[in-house]
Amino acid sequence: DVKVTQSSRYLVKRTGEKVFLECVQDMDHENMFWYRQDPGLGLRLIYFSYDVKMKEKGDIPEGYSVSREKKERFSLILESASTNQTSMYLCASSSPSGLNYGYTFGSGTRLTVV
């Protein structure tokens, strides 16, 4: 069964900490995505990547960065965590024909910044 795995289901971090959220997929997908999900706001795209070492800003990139050193791994980095970054973070991947097959999502990481 193909999978997108997010390393942590729950994280609690302190304000100002540097936070790494990891996502690994085993489907050899070129495209990977990071979303945050908040009640009433739906899914908002933070960053995405079409290939190794490539990244594109999504709708809300401020306060975040990403790293994609290997095809299967896409990391989201909160340079200095703030309380307004408390949220559910979802990683997804797709093949280049993602519009035909849709995205495969991980189970999410619920991050709380205190």
Added chain:
Amino acid sequence: AQSVTQPDIHITVSEGASLELRCNYSYGATPYLFWYVQSPGQGLQLLLKYFSGDTLVQGIKGFEAEFKRSQSSFNLRKPSVHWSDAAEYFCAVGALYGGSQGNLIFGKGTKLSVKP
């Protein structure tokens, strides 16, 4: 700009009753359309998709959706809801142009509650 609207934030239905979740999109060409379901605390799972052919598509868990070009809609239906269907449902359209080309644009979701 391409967009997806799910007019209902929260719907409650009785177990065994029929269900219809609404989705409207704004788009000029034939869209790629998807429905996802998210159980509490989980990621999103693909229910069904449409991009050509028969406008009535069947998905997993007994769901179906109908593409109506004249109404710019892609509503999700189920004839008889089970308590395990309680979840949040997201409609998405594939962006074929602009900065988001190749990406999916999601609606804000509809939360479904099921009464016993």
